[in-house]
Amino acid sequence: MKLVPLGDRVVLKAIMAEETTKSGIVLPGQAKEKPQQAEVVAVGPGGLVDGKEVTMQVKVGDKVIYAKYSGTEVKLDDEEYTIVKQSDILAVIE
Amino acid sequence: MKLVPLGDRVVLKAIMAEETTKSGIVLPGQAKEKPQQAEVVAVGPGGLVDGKEVTMQVKVGDKVIYAKYSGTEVKLDDEEYTIVKQSDILAVIE
Amino acid sequence: MKLVPLGDRVVLKAIMAEETTKSGIVLPGQAKEKPQQAEVVAVGPGGLVDGKEVTMQVKVGDKVIYAKYSGTEVKLDDEEYTIVKQSDILAVIE
Amino acid sequence: MKLVPLGDRVVLKAIMAEETTKSGIVLPGQAKEKPQQAEVVAVGPGGLVDGKEVTMQVKVGDKVIYAKYSGTEVKLDDEEYTIVKQSDILAVIE
Amino acid sequence: MKLVPLGDRVVLKAIMAEETTKSGIVLPGQAKEKPQQAEVVAVGPGGLVDGKEVTMQVKVGDKVIYAKYSGTEVKLDDEEYTIVKQSDILAVIE
């Protein structure tokens, strides 16, 4: 099952911080989310949204920073996603 | 009796989660709604809505995720529906 | 006396539920209103409303579902009506 | 002295209900206002209002129903008027 | 010193009610302001305001009724004025 966003929507997945324990062992994907950082997992087609032409500027795999409190959290097959409008994405991290 | 939505409206019906009891018996359509997941049961004609051209992008039978708290709940012949604007639909589940 | 709505306005009249008493007698038009269901009794001409072209899509006699809390209740010759904008009508019941 | 409304404004005067006393005497124009019913006493020229073309659709003498709480009450020569935008007029009573 | 309003702004000066004392003496310009009535003392050039073409329809000397609570009160050389947008002027008194 996968999410196919409509219009100018983008599906994001939170980026987990790798954490190193005191003993030096790296625990990938452990507990802590990097706030507001996420990876793009699906991109809507853009086009005419609310009467305005929108061109999509992010692509799957981009790491992005998005506006706090924007978007809607959804759960699918026990995975959590955030669906935002592209205009809620502030910047791409390169 | 059926609902024929106007403009960019879409009629949704909540998707019920199948639940398996401890004894292993599947209880289809039992109690719990999957939050924000719904099936499209009717789609408006789109066209000029609030002065803006809207093309409908979902179709009857699509499983969709929609924005929490959006739409209006209506009851017809003891069935419950949610009528939303297409722009409140975030993504199609494929 | 009759109401001739302006612009994109539609005059609605609540649909009363027929109720059957315990003794089996049907009491047509008794007390209880069907929530949000109404019959269209007059339709405005549409046209340029707030700078936007509106085409009327409902007609007198249509049974419709409209948004809760929308519209204005008016009383004329002891009859009660609700005047809504067409965009507050969610769906036609067929 | 008379009021000449600007733009899409309309000057309304409340319609008073004729009341019959117990002794059968009709007291025209007595106390009680008919809620939201008014007679049009002056109509603005319409034209470009807030950047949008408005055509006036009511005329002096029309009896109208207008939205509760809309408009501004003004007093001129001890007469009370309500000045509304035409879009606050819901329907003409014929 | 005089006020030259910008855009669609209009400078108003409150109209004072003449009051007659019990002894019959007229006290011009005494205490009481006529609510919402004012005289136009300066008119902006109109033109493109917030992206919309505005044509000025009032002129210096017009007596007008304006919307309660609209506009900004300013004081210049101990005189008090109210500066409103033309769209806050409801009607001219003729």
Place this chain on the structure above:
Amino acid sequence: MKLVPLGDRVVLKAIMAEETTKSGIVLPGQAKEKPQQAEVVAVGPGGLVDGKEVTMQVKVGDKVIYAKYSGTEVKLDDEEYTIVKQSDILAVIE
């Protein structure tokens, strides 16, 4: 160091009232600001602002009245300025 405003912004500096002490000595620029009065010290280029063409109508040196509570106060080299949009300027004082 100087402030170069963007778009339709205007940099204002409060006009101080000259105050005469009881002994008759004029204290220029003393304590009290004239409310809402200011001198224009820099003017943005105008042009397309929020999708709307804006032509600047004030110039450096103009004395203006601006809307209470509008604008942002900034401090540069211990001088205080208020940066407003031109549309917050109500009138020029001539």
Place this chain on the structure above:
Amino acid sequence: MKLVPLGDRVVLKAIMAEETTKSGIVLPGQAKEKPQQAEVVAVGPGGLVDGKEVTMQVKVGDKVIYAKYSGTEVKLDDEEYTIVKQSDILAVIE
């Protein structure tokens, strides 16, 4: 890692005030931020933003004053940035 802003967004970095201790030693970049002053570290491409053409007018290295409470604070590699829309930038400091 660097931030590449989308649309009309601009990445800002707070300007720190150099502080001189009592003993006369300059402590560059010490504690105190200059309120609302920042340096531009990255500029979005502009173009069609929310249906409106935006031309970017600031460039990397500009010192700017921006509206209090606007923008979103983000943290990347332990550096703190503020991402604002260009329209939240009031003026360039030259």
